Amino acid sequence: MTGEHRLEFVLSAVDNKPDDYLIKPFSLKQLSSRIEKCQIRKGYIANIENEIDNGNFYQAIHHCERLLQQDDKKMRLQILKIQAELSIKIGDFKKAEKIYQDIQQERELPWAQLGLGVVAFCLGDYSQAIITFQELIEQHPMMLEAYDWLVQTHEAMGNDKYALSLLSSAVTLLPTSFLRQKKLALLADKAENLAIAKTAYTASIKLGKHSVHRSSSDYSGLANVYLKSNAIDKAHQIVRLLNLQFQNDPEALLRAALLETEIQQTKGNKLLTQQAHKKVFKLNQQIDTKISRDLRMEMAKTFYLNGNSEDCDEILKDLVKANIDDRLFIKDIVTMCNSIFFDKSYVENLMQTIKKELADTNNKGIKLFHEGNTQGAIAFFEEAIAILPDNHRFILNMIRILIHDMKASKPNQELVMRAQSYINKAIQLGIPHDKVSVIQSALNPFLRTNN
Amino acid sequence: MHSIDFSALLASSVHDLKNSLHALRELIDQIENLFQEQKPTELKQLHFEANRMNNNLMQLLTLYKIGSSQCTPTIDEHYVTDILEDVVDQHATLLTLSNVELITQCNSDLVCYCDSIMISSALCTIVNNAHRYCLSKILLSATQEDDYVVFCIEDDGSGYPENFMSSDCKQLHQIDLVGGNTGLGLFFTKTIAELHVKAGKRGFIETDNNSQFGGARFKLYLP
Numbered sequence: 299m300t301g302e303h304r305l306e307f308v309l310s311a312v313d314n315k316p317d318d319y320l321i322k323p324f325s326l327k328q329l330s331s332r333i334e335k336c337q338i339r340k341g342y343i344a345n346i347e348n349e350i351d352n353g354n355f356y357q358a359i360h361h362c363e364r365l366l367q368q369d370d371k372k373m374r375l376q377i378l379k380i381q382a383e384l385s386i387k388i389g390d391f392k393k394a395e396k397i398y399q400d401i402q403q404e405r406e407l408p409w410a411q412l413g414l415g416v417v418a419f420c421l422g423d424y425s426q427a428i429i430t431f432q433e434l435i436e437q438h439p440m441m442l443e444a445y446d447w448l449v450q451t452h453e454a455m456g457n458d459k460y461a462l463s464l465l466s467s468a469v470t471l472l473p474t475s476f477l478r479q480k481k482l483a484l485l486a487d488k489a490e491n492l493a494i495a496k497t498a499y500t501a502s503i504k505l506g507k508h509s510v511h512r513s514s515s516d517y518s519g520l521a522n523v524y525l526k527s528n529a530i531d532k533a534h535q536i537v538r539l540l541n542l543q544f545q546n547d548p549e550a551l552l553r554a555a556l557l558e559t560e561i562q563q564t565k566g567n568k569l570l571t572q573q574a575h576k577k578v579f580k581l582n583q584q585i586d587t588k589i590s591r592d593l594r595m596e597m598a599k600t601f602y603l604n605g606n607s608e609d610c611d612e613i614l615k616d617l618v619k620a621n622i623d624d625r626l627f628i629k630d631i632v633t634m635c636n637s638i639f640f641d642k643s644y645v646e647n648l649m650q651t652i653k654k655e656l657a658d659t660n661n662k663g664i665k666l667f668h669e670g671n672t673q674g675a676i677a678f679f680e681e682a683i684a685i686l687p688d689n690h691r692f693i694l695n696m697i698r699i700l701i702h703d704m705k706a707s708k709p710n711q712e713l714v715m716r717a718q719s720y721i722n723k724a725i726q727l728g729i730p731h732d733k734v735s736v737i738q739s740a741l742n743p744f745l746r747t748n749n
Numbered sequence: 750m751h752s753i754d755f756s757a758l759l760a761s762s763v764h765d766l767k768n769s770l771h772a773l774r775e776l777i778d779q780i781e782n783l784f785q786e787q788k789p790t791e792l793k794q795l796h797f798e799a800n801r802m803n804n805n806l807m808q809l810l811t812l813y814k815i816g817s818s819q820c821t822p823t824i825d826e827h828y829v830t831d832i833l834e835d836v837v838d839q840h841a842t843l844l845t846l847s848n849v850e851l852i853t854q855c856n857s858d859l860v861c862y863c864d865s866i867m868i869s870s871a872l873c874t875i876v877n878n879a880h881r882y883c884l885s886k887i888l889l890s891a892t893q894e895d896d897y898v899v900f901c902i903e904d905d906g907s908g909y910p911e912n913f914m915s916s917d918c919k920q921l922h923q924i925d926l927v928g929g930n931t932g933l934g935l936f937f938t939k940t941i942a943e944l945h946v947k948a949g950k951r952g953f954i955e956t957d958n959n960s961q962f963g964g965a966r967f968k969l970y971l972p
Contacts, residue, residue: 321866323771323803327841331834371858375826405862406947407824438821 309472313442342373346380353722356738357745359384375401382413389731391420408438412447419451427451442468446478449485458489466494476505483519495523514540514550515592521557525564533561548585549593555581556593556600563603575604582609591617591627595634602638614645618652623690623727660691667699672706675699690729693720694737701740714744760813767806774799796843797881804877808937811870815940822864822944829859829891829898836872836889840880849880854890861891861898861971863945868900868971871938875902875967878934882906886962896950900969908958909965938969947972 311319317336320329340347342365349358362381366374378397385394398413415430431448434441445468452461462485469475469482483498499520506512521536537557544550558574578600589597594613602610614631621627628649635645659682667675679696686692700717718741724734777795781788814820833853837844844851861868872889879887883904890901913932935956942952950972960966 323774325839325841328835328838331838335831371860372828405826407826407862409825438823439818440821 309440309442310474313472313475339373339376342370343377343380346377350384353726354718355384355388355722355725356735356742359388379409379413386413386416386420388725388734389420389728390735391417391731395421408434408441412441412444415444415447419447419454424451424455440471442472442475442478445471449481453485458485459491462486462489462491462494469498473501474505476502476509476511479505480511480516483516487519487523490526492523492527496520496527499523514544514547514553515590517543517550518553518557522560525557525560530561530564533557537561548581548587549589552578552581552585552589552593552597556596559600559604571604575600575606579606579609591621595631599634599638614648615652618648619656620686620688622652622656623688656686656689656691660695663692663695667702672699672703676703687723688727690724690727693724693727694729694733696720697724697737697741701737701744704744714741717741718745756813756816760810763806763809763813767803767810770799770803770806774803793847800843801877801881804874805933807870808874808933811867812937812940815944822867824862824864824945826860826862827865828857829855829861829900830857832861832863832865832869832872833889833891835865835869836876839869839873840876843880847880849883849885849887851876851887851889854888856892859891859893859898862947863971867941867944868969871941871969872900872902874934874937875969879904879906879965879967883964888960888962894970896947897970897972900971902967903960903962904964905960905962906964908960908963909956914956914958938967942969942971945971 317339318332320332345361346358346365349355349361359381362377362384365377366381378401382394382397385391385397394413395417398410398417401407401410402414411430411434415427415434418424418427418430428448428451431444431451434444435448438444445464449461449465449468452458452464462482465478465482465485469478472478479498479501483495483502486492486495486498499516502516503520506516517536517540521533521540524530524533524536537554540550540554540557544554555574555578559571559578562570562574578597582597594617598610598613598617601607601613614635617631618628621631632645635648636642639645663675663678663682666678676696676699679692679699682692683689683696697717697720700713700720704713704717721734721738721741724737777792777799781792784792811820830853833855837851837853840851843849876887876889879902883906886905888901888903890903892899892901913935935954939954942954945952952969952971954970955968957966958964
């Protein structure tokens with residue numbers, strides 16, 4: 299519920315996609331009627347929402363299809379909307395496109411038009427996506443979701459400067475959106491627009507103060523902007539703030555140490571640079587929690603620039619291995635390496651080596667399976683996935699072997715649930731729908747037996 | 750000579766007035782709760798006038814936002830019965846205070862494509878007016894007529910004055926200081942109706958005195 303009429307408050311309420319909203323003044327009867335209607339709606343789609351909460355998107359779609367067969371005209375459009383969104387989640391873009399197109403044939407609705415834009419983006423048809431999102435913004439100048447997608451599309455096309463100006467417009471409409479300010483800061487940083495980056499990082503720090511999304515990266519981002527603008531003292535102030543505000547956050551302390559290295563390097567203080575660098579090294583050894591991959595990439599760069607190519611090498615190998623299927627992140631690694639390494643063939647050789655290593659690991663597991671040692675193969679891939687949890691091939695092969703095991707022996711609930719959770723992980727990782735749908739279809743009979 | 754942005758100034762003032770009015774309405778409710786049995790008739794008048802002021806302010810704010818492109822309709826499919834129920838719910842307090850009967854009539858399958866909050870506001874505006882001028886009865890109905898969903902509000906009052914009986918409400922009419930009729934409500938509903946467009950067809954309103962109860966009749970056409 300909102301008691302505010304001011305644009306930024308109404309927009310921020312709508313931005314959070316509530317089930318419904320009321321504008322004051324409202325009567326008690328109005329409120330109770332709306333809540334009742336909301337409860338009825340929620341009750342109707344409870345099965346769908348439960349499956350979505352558990353990441354079981356195929357099962358959620360199955361529930362959508364069942365409800366649509368019941369032909370409740372009042373709920374039809376809402377179920378179709380959910381089904382289309384789920385289809386996008388699992389990568390079945392053609393299905394989502396058909397749903398949105400059929401709706402648009404009946405009646406042009408902004409959310410269906412947005413959906414078509416999203417589908418065009420996912421299918422890589424960026425020009426069509428741009429046309430769709432731009433049209434939406436012309437008709438609905440306050441539709442922030444359309445701005446977000448238009449920004450993403452231009453970014454994907456490499457039009458960073460244009461994406462930046464669009465995102466600035468969206469942030470002007472709703473300056474209190476923490477996540478948008480954060481995104482603006484990162485984009486401005488990338489496009490080397492220091493003025494916007496500085497304003498956006500400052501806003502992110504202020505807005506994120508009591509937010510669950512609060513992160514030391516906002517502080518380090520701002521400090522970096524100050525460094526690039528030669529405002530060394532200001533950069534130093536931010537580093538002190540970082541150490542103070544995030545005393546128990548190992549990642550924050552690491553960021554602070556990395557910044558210290560850069561600051562001292564900029565000042566030309568060799569001794570202090572070395573000391574700061576040693577601190578980075580020591581912290582890296584001490585930290586036993588998982589550090590974000592972007593921070594690790596920064597560390598690799600710092601190690602190399604300070605003459606420590608061995609540790610740089612180790613981090614880069616690790617990063618490439620763990621993220622081999624993430625094209626965008628691998629591209630970032632390649633860009634970073636090419637900017638600092640003299641030897642431009644280094645990263646190409648590294649990729650080849652890692653790909654061979656991973657292929658060998660995969661083949662070992664498959665060999666166990668072909669030798670009839672199913673349990674051995676399962677244990678092998680379990681260990682491989684524990685080390686490299688985002689590896690597409692390991693996950694797909696693990697699921698296939700689990701299903702084979704179910705067919706060969708008496709399936710049990712635990713095995714079925716395990717297979718399903720790997721399928722959900724596969725969807726999350728963006729493994730193509732044509733690969734995942736086949737194995738989900740193979741698992742479905744076991745799910746039905748278990749239920 | 751200072752150039753003053755009156756529209757922004759007015760919008761900001763209207764917003765402040767709404768806040769004060771809200772506080773006033775809360776006080777009226779508190780005073781009402783002090784009377785267990787026989788409530789003074791003045792309370793009913795207080796409610797009506799406060800409600801009317803609030804509606805006028807809301808209309809002004811919405812018109813300002815539409816004029817400055819801060820408010821575009823969010824079109825979605827809605828069941829007409831839900832919209833009518835919402836209008837009735839909004840009038841729940843006033844209905845309990847007066848002897849006016851508000852009846853709704855609509856096919857339960859009737860669907861329209863609109864910004865339901867805007868349409869609900871538009872209908873409430875007309876129902877408020879009808880409440881003021883009717884004797885005892887208001888009928889709120891909706892039907893499908895060719896390519897339009899038509900909302901109809903009929904009362905048993907004395908009907909619209911001559912100069913309000915036109916679908917062409919381009920200008921706000923001359924202020925009637927005695928009756929207080931500025932035509933703002935009709936202008937507001939006309940503006941809302943016209944925001945709804947489909948395949949070149951735009952929404953519109955019609956006013957006449959052909960109510961089945963002998964009073965005013967208002968019709969809102971949505972494509």
